[in-house]
Amino acid sequence: MQRFVDSSLAVVKESVKTITYESLNNIARLINGMSALLLAILPGKANILEGIHGWELRPTFRGPRLPRWMGNGVSSFNQFIHELSVDSDTSSSADHSSGEEDNDGAYPPSPLSQSSRLSRASSYTKDDKIWTCWIIWIFSWILFPVKFLLGIPFCLYHLSFSRGSKSPSTSRSHQPSPARPLKRVYTLKDHPFHLTTDRRRGVIEDLHLAIEIFIEAIFDVVHKAAHCVLSPSEAFRIMFRWVSSHSSNTDTSAGGLDASVPTATLGEDDPTVRERKTTFNNTLNTDARTCQDVITEFGYPYEAIRVVTADGYVLLLERIPRRDSRKAVYLQHGILDSSMGWVSNGVVGSPAFAAFDQGYDVFLGNFRGLVSREHVDKKISSREYWRYSINEHGTEDIPAMIEMIHQIKTSELKGSKPDLKEETDDDQPYKLCAVCHSLGGAAILMYVITRRIEEKPHRLSRLILLSPAGFHEDSNLVFTVAEYIFLLFAPILAPLVPGFYIPTRFFRMLLNKLARDFHNYPAVGGLVQTLMSYGVGGDSSNWVGVLGIPHYNMNDMPGVSFHVALHLAQMKHARKFIMYDYGSSSANMKMYGSSQPFDLGEYYGLIDIPVDLLAGRKDNVIRPSMVKKHYSLMYKSGVDVSYNEFEYAHLDFTFSHHEELLAFIMSRLLLERPSPKHQSGQKAAISKKKS
Structure with a gap:
């Protein structure tokens, strides 16, 4: 029975x-x-x-x-x-x-x-x-x-x-x-x-x-109830055995999920095997890996560096180290992105791994508000934390990270090669090139120009800008509507929405899992892809695929400040590459010494290093005409600049593998730095702009 x-x-x-x-x-x-x-x-x-x-x-x-x-x-x-x-x-x-x-x-x-x-x-x-x-x-x-x-x-x-x-x-x-x-x-x-x-x-x-x-649990209860009815003696014996061994079982089962495993982190100075608590159980089954996890999975060395800016933001500067290399590359991401974008295509298609294979010491920068949302002031409010614009990316974040790179490379090279100081004419025994995408391109241009105005070294030898931001007047109706919404309602929206991000773990987890469903059900994914493309001007980038990148996970997710979006709207409205407009002549006078924010395009003559501009013919976020505007102003200002177009959409520069793009970037990185301009000419240009 x-x-x-x-x-x-x-x-x-x-x-x-x-x-x-x-x-x-x-x-x-x-x-x-x-x-x-x-x-x-x-x-x-x-x-x-x-x-x-x-x-x-x-x-x-x-x-x-x-x-x-x-x-x-x-x-x-x-x-x-x-x-x-x-x-x-x-x-x-x-x-x-x-x-x-x-x-x-x-x-x-x-x-x-x-x-x-x-x-x-x-x-x-x-x-x-x-x-x-x-x-x-x-x-x-x-x-x-x-x-x-x-x-x-x-x-x-x-x-x-x-x-x-x-x-x-x-x-x-x-x-x-x-x-x-x-x-x-x-x-x-x-x-x-x-x-x-x-x-x-x-x-x-x-x-x-x-x-x-749920079905297993229900039928398990029914099965046990049937056992109790059909064989009560067996049920009493099992219950007695369970009660007698309950205390010992609870002690052994409490630590069943965690285990200590010997581990060692690649790239550490002391790679001694240490015991680390590792949990082998993930009930939610989401992908929360970091850039470090992706790099070390492929067997590359890794190093994480904490950088503190002058205004107290704690940034994460990641590194694939070649400590004895005299050539380094700094990779800077764009808006709503992180350093993960430079390693997301694996060994074959990622610029970070390609540069490391070419002998470069690779540094991956992360802007504030993205991977690291730390501040030295632990009591800082959310409204105060998100109160920054592209100005802070170019004048606070990038200077802090590049100065940290300079300190690290100088100490490592001069420590390993004592006779290196005699071979170099200046205090920089290495070459540092920058590869930047979208918003990162605008921030790095702002960094170079402001450092030249302040007569401080920018440490860079070449810029490679992939579809850089800065000029945005040639855009579709969606961006135009967003422009006027931000400009008209900025006083109301700024206190209410200080930053654009998904605030709760549940909704971040939901997006993380939906990204997987968009791949399992291609018609749904195609519909989401089409609707998202409508929202960004019809750009054909793989927007659904980008949602599958692990930095969009339940624990953390890149966000963007309201003032960064407002700054982009100001650039589009002014039809110029301007710094942030603080809304009043007195505030601008305090920050810039003039009633209007700086027009960075007028200062392109201060750029004293080669610049390579790359545009995408299918890019409807930053169209080729806007990248050509950068090129035209630089060329007229006497900058050593080149311009190239590829059949790419906006995100194809980082999230898609293209052999010709990697080959082009590597060929530009390997070029020798041309002789700098005369110091007298530079001082004269700086004094002229200041006047």
Whole structure:
């Protein structure tokens, strides 16, 4: 009777699981289908989805697993159908991985990366797979009689062995489930972007898991209640045993989640193995890795440096160190981004790793309000913390980080090479180049110009600016509406909304998981991609893919100050690259010595280092005409400047792997610094601008 009740409960439980699982899948299919219909009628989607290859209108999720009670009792036909459904989804994700795994696809190889060569050697086209399947099918039919005759003795032996076993139910639980044929083994070298940045479950997957756990708990209670009714003596004995051993079990189970493991951090001066508490359980299953985790996973050294600005903000300056190198590169991100953008494409496609492989000491800067939201004043309010503009990025953040780089490189090089001071004419025994994207480009230009006005060294030998901000009058209607909203309602909005970010852990976790669902359900992802592109002027960057970067996680998420957005609106309205307008002549007079903020374009003649400007023809956030305006003013001012265009959207400069872009950046970094201008000419230009 007990066995009959157990079997009946198992059948009912697995049936309920299958029904709920399929019902949830049907709801997800319905949402994906409705998204496909909406996506079909939206205008301009062809250009927006152009850079996201492989978008399809059908979801890619696994079929329901075989119930445990059917492990050995399922028919061969049903097992074949189940494996076919799972393998078809797997092969679909392999064939169209470029779209579903955030455009990672088959990357072109880098000359310095062995992983790209292995990736290309292990990838096959769809036609090759079809021909291989046909050949295997033909040979299987030809050799079927031989296989049948040779299989009879093995079947007889298997039947006799199974009859002679004493406890089939016990042995069955330890047998591994029949392995499905693996169509392709994915490794870290095949898809560095996906495996570097995505370790989460989506909302739908969490619902599947939660429903299964709930059903298991309900039927577990019913199963135990049935045991108590059918065999009360056994129930009393189990209860007595549980009460007697309860105290000892609680002590041992309390520390079951945490364990001490020997660890060592790459790049440390003292790489002694130390014990560190590591938790092996993450119930929410979100990806909260940092730039350090991504760098060290690929075997590169890492160093974190805390930098304190003059106004008390604590910044995170990250480093992939080459301590004896006399050439360094400083990488600065743009708005709503962090240092993760420079390493998000793995070993093959990331500028940070490419520069390190070329022998550079790599420094990754982070602006205030992004990765590190620390301040020396622990009691600072949120409104006071977010009270900064692009001025503070260019005159506080970047100077503090570059001076820290100078101190580190000078002490390391002069300590390791005592005769180095005699070889150099100045106090800088290294060359420092800067590669900046978007807002970082505007901030670095502001930094160089203000340092030249203050007659302080800027420490840089070359600037490579990827779609730099500064000029924004050539933009679409969405940015124009935002401009007037910020300018008209700034006195009201500034106290109410000091910064733009997701404030609670729950909503950050929700966005983190939805980013995974946008990949699992491509029509939904395509709809979100299209709507987000409408909000930024129709730019075809992979906006959905960017949401999958780990710095958008439940613990931390990049934000932007209201005054930074207002500063951009002021630049667009003035049609000039100006510093922040404080709203009154007296406030501007106090900050700048004039009633109007500085027009940095008029000071481009102070730039005494080569500048390389890069624009994207598909960039609708900062259009090529605006980058050309930088170039025109620099060229007229006598700056050693170059201009190049690529077929990229705005985010393609950092979040997409392009071999030609990496090759161009590396070629510009390797150029020798030209002889500087005469000091007398520089002093004359500075005095002229001041007057």
